[in-house]
Amino acid sequence: MRIPKSHPRYESLVRRETLVRAWKQGIVVPEGLIAHGRGEAFDYLFGEETTAPALVAEKAAAAFLVQAKRPVLSVNGNVAALASSEIAGLARRLSAVVEVNLFHRSETRVRRIVRIMRDAGAPTVLGLRPNATIPHLESKRAFSHRRGVYGADVVLVPLEDGDRTEALVHMGKTVISIDLNPLSRTSRMASVPIVDEVRRALPTVEKFVQELQGDPEETTRICAEYDRRGNLAAVYSFLEWRLGVLTRRPRAKPRARGKRRTRR
Amino acid sequence: MRIPKSHPRYESLVRRETLVRAWKQGIVVPEGLIAHGRGEAFDYLFGEETTAPALVAEKAAAAFLVQAKRPVLSVNGNVAALASSEIAGLARRLSAVVEVNLFHRSETRVRRIVRIMRDAGAPTVLGLRPNATIPHLESKRAFSHRRGVYGADVVLVPLEDGDRTEALVHMGKTVISIDLNPLSRTSRMASVPIVDEVRRALPTVEKFVQELQGDPEETTRICAEYDRRGNLAAVYSFLEWRLGVLTRRPRAKPRARGKRRTRR
Numbered sequence: 412m413r414i415p416k417s418h419p420r421y422e423s424l425v426r427r428e429t430l431v432r433a434w435k436q437g438i439v440v441p442e443g444l445i446a447h448g449r450g451e452a453f454d455y456l457f458g459e460e461t462t463a464p465a466l467v468a469e470k471a472a473a474a475f476l477v478q479a480k481r482p483v484l485s486v487n488g489n490v491a492a493l494a495s496s497e498i499a500g501l502a503r504r505l506s507a508v509v510e511v512n513l514f515h516r517s518e519t520r521v522r523r524i525v526r527i528m529r530d531a532g533a534p535t536v537l538g539l540r541p542n543a544t545i546p547h548l549e550s551k552r553a554f555s556h557r558r559g560v561y562g563a564d565v566v567l568v569p570l571e572d573g574d575r576t577e578a579l580v581h582m583g584k585t586v587i588s589i590d591l592n593p594l595s596r597t598s599r600m601a602s603v604p605i606v607d608e609v610r611r612a613l614p615t616v617e618k619f620v621q622e623l624q625g626d627p628e629e630t631t632r633i634c635a636e637y638d639r640r641g642n643l644a645a646v647y648s649f650l651e652w653r654l655g656v657l658t659r660r661p662r663a664k665p666r667a668r669g670k671r672r673t674r675r
Numbered sequence: 676m677r678i679p680k681s682h683p684r685y686e687s688l689v690r691r692e693t694l695v696r697a698w699k700q701g702i703v704v705p706e707g708l709i710a711h712g713r714g715e716a717f718d719y720l721f722g723e724e725t726t727a728p729a730l731v732a733e734k735a736a737a738a739f740l741v742q743a744k745r746p747v748l749s750v751n752g753n754v755a756a757l758a759s760s761e762i763a764g765l766a767r768r769l770s771a772v773v774e775v776n777l778f779h780r781s782e783t784r785v786r787r788i789v790r791i792m793r794d795a796g797a798p799t800v801l802g803l804r805p806n807a808t809i810p811h812l813e814s815k816r817a818f819s820h821r822r823g824v825y826g827a828d829v830v831l832v833p834l835e836d837g838d839r840t841e842a843l844v845h846m847g848k849t850v851i852s853i854d855l856n857p858l859s860r861t862s863r864m865a866s867v868p869i870v871d872e873v874r875r876a877l878p879t880v881e882k883f884v885q886e887l888q889g890d891p892e893e894t895t896r897i898c899a900e901y902d903r904r905g906n907l908a909a910v911y912s913f914l915e916w917r918l919g920v921l922t923r924r925p926r927a928k929p930r931a932r933g934k935r936r937t938r939r
Contacts, residue, residue: 431705441695441708448712449719452856592716594921647922654918657858658911 423451423459426493426610433492438523440515443489446570453591454608456653461615464645465607471642472567472587472603473619474633479565479585482507486538487514490569490609491524497613498569499531504620510559511538514572516551547578567616568601569609576600589613593646603639606646687715687723690757690874697756702787704779707753710834717855718872720917725879728909729871735906736831736851736867737883738897743829743849746771750802751778754833754873755788761877762833763795768884774823775802778836780815811842831880832865833873840864853877857910867903870910 414424430447433439461469476482482505484498491498491511502509511524521538528536541554543561552575555561566579569589573596579586580600588601589612598604605612623630678688694711697703725733740746746769748762755762755775766773775788785802792800805818807825816839819825830843833853837860843850844864852865853876862868869876887894 427706427709430709434705441698441705442691444705444708445691445694445712445715448709448714449716450712451709452713452716455713455858594719644922647918651915651918651922654911654915658908658915 420459423454426608427451430489430492433488436523437520438527439488439492440520442515443487447489450570450591450608453593453606456650456657457591457606458653459608461607461611462646462649464642464649465605465612466615467637467645468603468605468642469607469612469615470619471633471637472605473616473623474630474637475565475585475587475603476505476507476567476616477620477623477630478634479505479507479563481563482565483560483563483567484509485512485560485566485568485571486510486524486528487512487570488520488524491527494569494609494613495527495531495533497610497617499528499533501567501613501617501620502533502535504617504624506534508535508537508556508559508563509533510556511536512552512555512560512575514552514575516554545575545578545582547581548574553578568597569613571597573597573600593643593650598643603637604643606643684723686874687718690872691715694753694756697752700787701784702791703752703756704784706779707751707756711753714834714855714872717857717870720914720921721855721870722917723872725871725875726910726913728906728913729869729876730879731901731909732867732869732906733871733876733879734883735897735901736869737880737887738894738901739829739849739851739867740765740769740771740831740880741884741887741894742898743769743771743827745827746829747824747827747831748773749776749824749830749832749835750774750788750792751776751834752784752788755791758833758873758877759791759795761874761881763792763797765831765877765881765884766797766799768881768888770798772799772801772820772823772827773797774820775800776819776824776839778816778839780818809839809842809846811845812838817842832861833877835861837861837864857907857914862907867901868907870907 430439484502484507486498486509509528511521513520525536525538537556537559541556543555543557544553545555560566565585567587571588576586576588576597577600585602587603588597589605589609590597593606694703748766748771750762750773773792775785789800789802801820801823805820807819807821808817809819824830829849831851835852840850840852840861841864849866851867852861853869853873854861857870
């Protein structure tokens with residue numbers, strides 16, 4: 412299907428097609444498509460734009476990544492499909508390791524995603540031959556690398572599930588999540604929950620990283636002052652406000668009535 | 676994966692697995708999985724239960740179906756995967772025709788879904804060899820049957836897209852939708868929008884049909900008094916209330932704090 416650029420939801424529809432294509436290539440699993448749909452619903456509620464509280468979280472995430480000794484970016488099928496070059500760009504900027512972690516792990520799929528991330532220009536991509544396990548996670552989902560997520564002090568987990576986020580937080584790591592559902596366990600558990608679309612969030616985080624790399628004082632200030640709870644509360648307030656706007660819309664456009672001329 | 680019955684989101688997880696299985700069998704398309712995810716997000720917001728306003732809409736839907744001269748139930752891949760026996764039960768109760776309509780139409784998939792609906796016990800299942808076209812819809816999406824949706828006075832369209840819903844409304848039909856997104860064009864355009872999960876909604880509609888088939892006076896009264904706009908407004912109010920409950924929850928459970936003992 413050809414999507415015209417003028418379509419009001421162009422970006423969202425292109426993302427959907429990208430994901431279906433990645434599923435055909437064996438990168439995304441069906442469960443990943445369903446998860447994407449959940450994100451779409453929340454993004455629709457947010458107006459498909461980065462909100463002010465998300466921007467604050469993205470700046471905080473950048474500060475924690477800049478301060479990190481061993482920053483690691485975690486990648487799964489959906490992330491590789493939607494934002495491989497954004498992840499690779501951020502990894503280069505931070506000299507960060509990328510680790511491929513799959514909820515529905517198969518060696519073939521890990522290999523494919525490692526290749527995608529290398530082709531996108533990520534300097535170090537781990538995932539094959541894991542040599543560590545994250546405590547409190549079942550079997551294959553626990554696989555990790557000592558030089559990767561397992562040994563990281565700050566981990567970025569875009570589109571991550573709640574169990575893994577919780578397990579990483581319990582290891583004492585600073586966990587930065589990117590998840591459009593502000594009510595998900597991931598968003599509730601993460602040290603820095605970014606409630607935004609992954610392809611919008613990552614370049615913004617990278618831009619803030621670039622700014623903060625030259626400003627250690629500002630970086631320290633942001634890390635000290637970031638208020639996780641207050642930020643999530645602002646996200647919730649925004650969502651409630653948007654829901655009010657959206658649900659009042661039909662009454663605000665009375666001409667919609669006239670159009671329904673043939674209705675019973 | 677084995678899902679324990681005690682899991683608080685058991686029903687939702689089983690539905691997800693059912694859909695992935697149906698996708699493997701070529702009944703559901705990837706776009707259908709994404710659409711299901713969008714529904715999941717709204718169902719989560721609604722608390723995965725039939726709301727009071729949904730119940731009112733389900734009773735109204737039953738009344739319109741009982742009054743109909745030519746009621747038709749429209750079925751697509753997701754509906755066949757999730758609720759074939761519920762649709763078949765309602766079709767038998769109403770002596771209604773079932774018509775298979777696919778957004779991503781292929782003859783193979785139509786044939787598969789026709790077979791599923793017949794196996795589930797639907798008395799008349801149309802879809803193959805269409806002999807009419809719905810005006811204002813592009814090519815394959817317009818295919819219909821004179822004895823089916825095209826000639827119906829009341830059409831039930833579970834999990835339908837906005838364009839088709841709008842086109843059917845413009846033909847002067849009473850269109851009953853089942854869609855978990857109360858803000859979708861389908862819910863906004865339908866004559867009787869049911870905002871509920873399809874597997875919960877259909878048996879409830881059937882139960883009301885059974886009640887109303889013996890009570891023509893009550894049926895007429897419900898059809899006359901049903902207030903589409905007021906009902907949707909009640910759905911929106913409920914959603915706003917639920918969002919408030921969900922977002923205030925973390926503060927209401929202070930013990931969650933103590934658990935995060937290892938957090939920075």
